[in-house]
Amino acid sequence: VVNSAFTDVMTGLNDRNEEGEYVWVESGEKAKNINWLKGDPNGSPGDGDCARLKFSAREGNTWKFADGGCRDRYNFICE
Numbered sequence: 001v002v003n004s005a006f007t008d009v010m011t012g013l014n015d016r017n018e019e020g021e022y023v024w025v026e027s028g029e030k031a032k033n034i035n036w037l038k039g040d041p042n043g044s045p046g047d048g049d050c051a052r053l054k055f056s057a058r059e060g061n062t063w064k065f066a067d068g069g070c071r072d073r074y075n076f077i078c079e
């Protein structure tokens, strides 16, 4: 991912149907081996149901998944 501003990027990944079971919206496939930030996902149902990519300086300057609200507006990528 190239994102020079290091802003969060929304993904098409959510666990709206089943808490804790993250699924890609486009394919409907369950996501495996998600590279979560340490401590994530930690959202409660309805609140932390959509996954975004966050740039983490703490974790080696890498992009990691974090859960958050689905209505927040960010840059968007599908997969």
Ligand SMILES: [Ca+2]
Residues within 6 Å of the ligand: 015, 016, 019, 020, 043, 044, 045, 046, 047, 048, 049, 050
């Ligand atoms: Ca959730």
